[in-house]
Amino acid sequence: MKFLPLLTLLLVTLGAQANNLSDLLRASLDHPRAAARAGDVSAAGDDLKAAEARYYGQGSLVAGLSRYEHPRVVGMYSPGDPMPADTSRDIARAGVIYSLPVDVFGTVAKARERAQSNLQAARLIEAQDRLAHMHQTASAWFRLQALIRQSEALGKLKASVMVFRDRLVKEVALGKSARVNQRLAESEYQRVLADEALLTAQVESALAELEEASGQRSHPADTNIPLPAWREYALSETLPVKLAATRAVAARARAEEARRGNRPQLSLNGSWFDQHGGGADNAVWEAGVQLSVPLTPSGWRSTDAESARARVADDERRASERDTAKQLASLKAAYASARAGVAALDAEVAYRTEVVAVEREKTRLGAQTLENLLRTERDLLDAEYRLASSRAQAAYAWSAAQVLAGTAEAGYIEALDTK
Numbered sequence: 001m002k003f004l005p006l007l008t009l010l011l012v013t014l015g016a017q018a019n020n021l022s023d024l025l026r027a028s029l030d031h032p033r034a035a036a037r038a039g040d041v042s043a044a045g046d047d048l049k050a051a052e053a054r055y056y057g058q059g060s061l062v063a064g065l066s067r068y069e070h071p072r073v074v075g076m077y078s079p080g081d082p083m084p085a086d087t088s089r090d091i092a093r094a095g096v097i098y099s100l101p102v103d104v105f106g107t108v109a110k111a112r113e114r115a116q117s118n119l120q121a122a123r124l125i126e127a128q129d130r131l132a133h134m135h136q137t138a139s140a141w142f143r144l145q146a147l148i149r150q151s152e153a154l155g156k157l158k159a160s161v162m163v164f165r166d167r168l169v170k171e172v173a174l175g176k177s178a179r180v181n182q183r184l185a186e187s188e189y190q191r192v193l194a195d196e197a198l199l200t201a202q203v204e205s206a207l208a209e210l211e212e213a214s215g216q217r218s219h220p221a222d223t224n225i226p227l228p229a230w231r232e233y234a235l236s237e238t239l240p241v242k243l244a245a246t247r248a249v250a251a252r253a254r255a256e257e258a259r260r261g262n263r264p265q266l267s268l269n270g271s272w273f274d275q276h277g278g279g280a281d282n283a284v285w286e287a288g289v290q291l292s293v294p295l296t297p298s299g300w301r302s303t304d305a306e307s308a309r310a311r312v313a314d315d316e317r318r319a320s321e322r323d324t325a326k327q328l329a330s331l332k333a334a335y336a337s338a339r340a341g342v343a344a345l346d347a348e349v350a351y352r353t354e355v356v357a358v359e360r361e362k363t364r365l366g367a368q369t370l371e372n373l374l375r376t377e378r379d380l381l382d383a384e385y386r387l388a389s390s391r392a393q394a395a396y397a398w399s400a401a402q403v404l405a406g407t408a409e410a411g412y413i414e415a416l417d418t419k
Contacts, residue, residue, distance in 0.1 A: 020221070021141050022417045028137040028214040029130055029409070037126035044115070044122040051115035054108045057267070059098035066091055075275050075282025088278030095273030099290075102266040110257035117250035124243045131403045133213055134412060138399045140210035145223045146392040147203050153384035154199065157377055158192045164370060165189050181370050188374050225391040227342070228398055228415040230335050235325055239406040244320035251313035255306035262303060264293045327404060331397045338394035345387035352380040
């Protein structure tokens with residue numbers, strides 16, 4: 001065979017082992033950004049542990065050595081002590097101080113609630129990012145499947161045009177056909193070559209996108225694009241809405257934490273010190289309750305700012321609900337339209353295939369012009385192009401909806417597994 005179809009040339013050029021879509025989807029979960037989002041979740045978990053640890057208070061170990069101008073009491077002097085107090089100019093001091101908060105107004109509780117919401121938001125962002133990478137991988141795969149189907153259709157047209165062109169070259173040389181027919185066949189051949197170049201560029205673009213998303217540069221062995229059934233999704237369960245709602249909860253908790261931080265703070269305090277000097281070794285301890293009332297104008301202003309941010313987060317939540325509903329409706333319409341297009345174009349391709357067969361026979365018998373035949377074959381090619389594109393568009397719309405819906409990764413992969 002003189003002509004190698006574009007698809008064959010692409011496979012030879014790629015030189016790669018074809019993987020199935022399920023393998024590539026799993027590979028996309030190892031994307032560096034997925035690791036970054038996992039790191040965000042880990043950091044948010046540490047923030048939550050830090051917020052919970054505030055219930056246990058805080059302390060410090062203290063050690064020091066001081067020289068005074070005049071002798072000082074080593075330890076604490078208690079009036080009425082019959083023994084003279086120990087004194088020295090050089091005193092070494094070591095001990096521990098600890099303060100345990102009594103969360104009367106729930107400041108620590110709100111800090112913990114804020115950290116919990118931030119952790120939940122980090123998990124939602126991680127899930128959204130992982131689904132987005134699988135969607136990117138699947139979309140590139142669907143494009144490749146459509147492009148290969150289109151290249152197969154173009155290859156059939158090219159083979160037909162080459163037959164006519166070669167035949168007309170001989171007929172014109174023998175004076176059996178007009179040169180205008182040869183020029184028409186040559187023009188159509190050059191047009192096919194231009195279409196080939198465009199498809200090649202599109203395939204390279206899709207392969208680059210696939211490699212970025214999954215880390216692998218592969219090609220489909222099966223050009224049958226999967227079309228899972230559409231299902232309805234509860235708006236409140238979609239990832240963007242859940243994320244916006246979680247952020248709103250975190251913002252409200254942060255605002256409440258700032259407001260309660262301006263209230264009186266109660267804590268249990270204690271300390272123990274061992275002091276050395278002048279040959280004496282005295283231990284001193286104390287325990288007590290401390291009440292502090294913040295008087296910080298900047299804290300009041302900060303509370304106002306956090307309250308404003310909480311209102312903004314709530315507005316963002318409502319806006320997210322509207323935007324997500326719009327996106328789902330748009331994707332559903334695109335999916336339904338593409339599926340209807342697939343059904344219609346299946347019938348059109350079958351019809352135009354029969355028409356081309358009839359027109360070729362008429363042309364062979366001299367009852368049809370080459371121009372009309374080429375136009376009929378181009379119509380068939382256009383129908384096959386649109387059929388492949390419609391299938392890819394339907395699959396793309398379905399996949400994009402899964403990112404919004406927060407579909408489980410295993411369920412997403414299983415729905416697209418055609419094995």
